[in-house]
Amino acid sequence: MGSEVLNKSQVVQERTELQPLPMDQEAIGNGFLHYFSHFLGRDKYSESDHYTFAALALTLRDRLMERWRRTRYAYESSDCKRTYYLSLEFLIGRSLGNSLLNLGVEEPVRKALHELGLQLEEILDAEHDAGLGNGGLGRLAACFMDSCASLQLPVRGYGLRYEYGMFRQQIENGFQLEEPDHWLRDGNPWELERPEYTQRVQFGGRSETYQDGTGQTRWRWVATKDVLAVPYDVPVPGYQNDTVNTLRLWGAAATDEFDLGEFNAGSYPESVEQKNAAENITMVLYPNDASECGKELRLKQQFFLASASLKDVLRWWVKHNGGDFIRFADQNCFQLNDTHPSVSVAELMRLLMDEHGLGWDQAWDITRHTMAYTNHTLLPEALERWPVSLFGSLLPRHLEIVYEINARFLEEVSRRWPGDNDRLRRMSIIEEGHEPQVRMAYLAIVGSFSVNGVAELHSRLLQEGLFLDFHQLWPEKFNNKTNGVTQRRWLAWCNPGLSGLITERIGDGWIADLDQLHQLQSHADDPAFRERWRDVKRANKVRLAELVEKECGVHFDPDAMFDVQVKRIHEYKRQLLNILHVIHLYDRIKSGDTSEWTPRCVLIGGKAAPGYFIAKLTIKLINNVANVINSDPEVGNRLKVAFVPNYRVSAMEVICPGTDLSEQISTAGKEASGTGNMKFMMNGAVTIGTLDGANIEIREQVGDDNFFLFGLNAQEVRTTREEYDPNTIIAANRDLARVMQLLESGHFNRFEPGLFDPIVDSIRTPHDPWLVAADFTGFVAAQEQAAAAYRDREHWTRISILNTAGSGRFSTDRTMLDYNRDIWKLEQVKPLNGE
Numbered sequence: 050m051g052s053e054v055l056n057k058s059q060v061v062q063e064r065t066e067l068q069p070l071p072m073d074q075e076a077i078g079n080g081f082l083h084y085f086s087h088f089l090g091r092d093k094y095s096e097s098d099h100y101t102f103a104a105l106a107l108t109l110r111d112r113l114m115e116r117w118r119r120t121r122y123a124y125e126s127s128d129c130k131r132t133y134y135l136s137l138e139f140l141i142g143r144s145l146g147n148s149l150l151n152l153g154v155e156e157p158v159r160k161a162l163h164e165l166g167l168q169l170e171e172i173l174d175a176e177h178d179a180g181l182g183n184g185g186l187g188r189l190a191a192c193f194m195d196s197c198a199s200l201q202l203p204v205r206g207y208g209l210r211y212e213y214g215m216f217r218q219q220i221e222n223g224f225q226l227e228e229p230d231h232w233l234r235d236g237n238p239w240e241l242e243r244p245e246y247t248q249r250v251q252f253g254g255r256s257e258t259y260q261d262g263t264g265q266t267r268w269r270w271v272a273t274k275d276v277l278a279v280p281y282d283v284p285v286p287g288y289q290n291d292t293v294n295t296l297r298l299w300g301a302a303a304t305d306e307f308d309l310g311e312f313n314a315g316s317y318p319e320s321v322e323q324k325n326a327a328e329n330i331t332m333v334l335y336p337n338d339a340s341e342c343g344k345e346l347r348l349k350q351q352f353f354l355a356s357a358s359l360k361d362v363l364r365w366w367v368k369h370n371g372g373d374f375i376r377f378a379d380q381n382c383f384q385l386n387d388t389h390p391s392v393s394v395a396e397l398m399r400l401l402m403d404e405h406g407l408g409w410d411q412a413w414d415i416t417r418h419t420m421a422y423t424n425h426t427l428l429p430e431a432l433e434r435w436p437v438s439l440f441g442s443l444l445p446r447h448l449e450i451v452y453e454i455n456a457r458f459l460e461e462v463s464r465r466w467p468g469d470n471d472r473l474r475r476m477s478i479i480e481e482g483h484e485p486q487v488r489m490a491y492l493a494i495v496g497s498f499s500v501n502g503v504a505e506l507h508s509r510l511l512q513e514g515l516f517l518d519f520h521q522l523w524p525e526k527f528n529n530k531t532n533g534v535t536q537r538r539w540l541a542w543c544n545p546g547l548s549g550l551i552t553e554r555i556g557d558g559w560i561a562d563l564d565q566l567h568q569l570q571s572h573a574d575d576p577a578f579r580e581r582w583r584d585v586k587r588a589n590k591v592r593l594a595e596l597v598e599k600e601c602g603v604h605f606d607p608d609a610m611f612d613v614q615v616k617r618i619h620e621y622k623r624q625l626l627n628i629l630h631v632i633h634l635y636d637r638i639k640s641g642d643t644s645e646w647t648p649r650c651v652l653i654g655g656k657a658a659p660g661y662f663i664a665k666l667t668i669k670l671i672n673n674v675a676n677v678i679n680s681d682p683e684v685g686n687r688l689k690v691a692f693v694p695n696y697r698v699s700a701m702e703v704i705c706p707g708t709d710l711s712e713q714i715s716t717a718g719k720e721a722s723g724t725g726n727m728k729f730m731m732n733g734a735v736t737i738g739t740l741d742g743a744n745i746e747i748r749e750q751v752g753d754d755n756f757f758l759f760g761l762n763a764q765e766v767r768t769t770r771e772e773y774d775p776n777t778i779i780a781a782n783r784d785l786a787r788v789m790q791l792l793e794s795g796h797f798n799r800f801e802p803g804l805f806d807p808i809v810d811s812i813r814t815p816h817d818p819w820l821v822a823a824d825f826t827g828f829v830a831a832q833e834q835a836a837a838a839y840r841d842r843e844h845w846t847r848i849s850i851l852n853t854a855g856s857g858r859f860s861t862d863r864t865m866l867d868y869n870r871d872i873w874k875l876e877q878v879k880p881l882n883g884e
């Protein structure tokens with residue numbers, strides 16, 4: 050780059066820095082009109098909401114840009130330590146509302162739009178969800194980003210820019226149909242392409258040694274097929290604090306050179322095919338939640354993220370520090386969101402040794418002082434393993450490095466436990482056997498200085514079970530960081546009614562400091578406040594009922610109890626237990642057992658992985674049961690059931706404010722934390738749940754009387770499994786026997802004989818790992834308590850208020866401060882002023 054060009058761009062920068070854009074109604078209105086007519090080229094004949102959305106988004110983006118730059122300058126000039134959050138998923142949802150809230154411009158925007166005859170609500174609804182994640186894990190990453198910016202922590206997210214996000218779910222004849230989610234089709238105003246920071250990522254080829262200038266043996270990775278990683282930066286605004294952090298998403302692009310040969314040989318189509326193969330890497334998000342898919346393309350995605358992100362960080366380091374890595378570990382931390390990016394351990398070793406000339410010991414010292422690993426699951430089917438053959442063909446140099454890490458690690462183990470070969474076999478990063486595998490979780494643990502679980506129970510179970518050997522070796526590495534959610538999106542933005550009422554009583558300090566919600570406790574005894582609280586909840590239920598009516602064609606009466614379970618469909622989450630209870634209620638109505646009845650509207654939603662047969666069949670069962678119940682005049686308004694299609698972030702923003710009863714009913718010991726449970730609690734829903742994941746901490750915060758507990762605990766689940774006999778349980782329980790009888794008689798599949806046999810079998814088999822029959826009785830009893838509590842409106846409202854009041858701990862602000870105190874040790878950095 051010529052210095053003349055540099056000087057010109059400096060002049061441009063200095064000019065723009067002098068004139069921060071005004072945030073008032075008039076300036077925003079003018080910005081909007083400019084983008085609508087001059088940039089997007091639309092006019093009065095435009096009938097699409099998309100362009101009004103795009104014009105408003107661009108108007109706000111302008112205001113984000115200058116804060117973004119000042120945040121970058123502050124991080125550069127302070128030479129601060131930084132953390133990089135590596136995640137294959139960021140389930141962002143919509144960004145317009147979040148930008149309005151965090152920039153503090155909702156008022157002037159509403160007024161400016163009103164003057165133009167436009168409605169903010171309609172514009173907000175035109176935004177497509179950024180569905181770059183499956184469920185809790187991806188949404189957690191998005192909430193973390195919001196909290197880090199709000200706390201002014203120098204944290205950057207690294208992820209992938211999938212062309213197709215989480216599939217759109219349609220329900221046809223009760224079955225799930227998957228449709229592609231081409232979320233970028235209309236463009237994405239929230240991203241800024243940064244081709245100048247493109248990285249080259251290698252695949253395949255082979256590893257070879259050579260002598261460097263000093264006669265040292267070194268390694269190089271040659272004959273590789275390379276793919277370009279192009280960064281797309283997404284601004285992450287903090288809450289009204291002028292900080293804008295960065296989420297950098299990598300898109301794959303073909304290199305220019307490799308098609309030339311083929312092109313010149315006259316095989317243009319073949320060269321285009323290669324281009325497609327390269328760009329396929331970030332084409333689609335794998336729709337598996339809590340299970341691995343084992344596909345080669347998935348490993349490519351993981352390495353693509355790891356390599357591009359590490360190179361990006363190292364490029365910056367070398368630019369500022371040359372080849373001196375002495376302070377690198379003090380200045381940088383990589384937080385691995387599950388094992389998905391854990392190949393980073395090997396890639397950082399390779400980059401430091403092969404590309405930056407460090408020796409093994411120094412490279413290893415740096416690696417194991419910069420990597421930190423978060424585990425998200427105890428389910429064995431979710432633990433990632435890659436066949437050594439596949440790993441080695443895609444990443445030959447990394448396989449060598451993993452072998453070397455493992456050899457040195459096992460030496461350490463055998464020094465500590467001499468002669469304990471069983472232990473060596475158990476702990477090896479390479480699982481021996483017919484098809485040897487790389488155990489990614491073990492690679493992550495060995496390469497990290499911190500290993501954390503995501504709720505107290507989960508972290509304890511990890512240490513006692515899955516990672517017991519590692520905990521014995523390195524107890525100091527293990528710690529807990531209970532998950533959270535951001536109260537900006539999940540209360541302040543999505544529930545303006547409740548948000549306004551809370552602020553009226555205790556001020557708006559809770560938006561940046563959620564513990565302040567404790568002050569609501571004393572107001573729970575004020576009847577006038579309770580009435581206001583009820584009014585807000587009812588209005589939110591009306592809004593939710595409208596969604597259900599529109600999406601499902603089912604009428605929900607807002608005075609009934611809204612009983613909601615929305616989350617990925619998975620056996621361990623036990624949507625099946627929920628629907629068995631629904632069938633039981635139906636059975637009671639049909640047999641006239643309806644004295645002291647609490648009218649109830651049951652809403653269930655969630656996506657099943659496309660290859661997960663029994664989960665998809667569960668969706669069909671829910672829909673069939675709903676059809677029978679909703680069309681039975683004898684049932685009437687006592688019970689309604691609906692399955693809401695295409696559950697996603699923007700749907701949850703309407704669902705959790707309108708919920709009375711939050712279903713968190715996983716088999717104890719299986720849900721690592723849960724975060725849906727926290728969103729519901731914050732919005733004044735009461736939980737019915739097992740002693741699992743963060744439910745335990747929720748119950749601790751809100752008190753036993755304000756939580757409907759049932760079911761086996763994690764310990765009891767383990768012992769019950771040893772001699773589990775569901776058929777005896779069913780035979781001994783009249784209610785459950787009748788429910789099974791209805792299911793088995795084909796009552797819900799009159800014209801689809803045998804359809805639900807696999808579900809019946811899954812309940813009756815002694816090998817049912819989820820113990821559905823075992824928890825039925827307790828569940829029904831807890832549901833009865835909830836129904837009785839709901840009939841006492843004053844009592845229920847009090848519980849509802851206490852749930853919101855007790856939710857302070859479940860802010861990701863607290864979670865991020867915990868990570869920062871124990872793992873990252875970053876200092877808060879405020880953006881530089883304009884001067």
Ligand SMILES: *Cc1c(COP(=O)(O)O)cnc(C)c1O
Pocket residue numbers: 183184185186188615616617696697698701722723724725726728
């Ligand atoms: C919060 C959230 C989840 C996680 O819900 P759990 O009940 O914790 O499994 C999944 N999907 C979406 C869209 C969410 O907003």
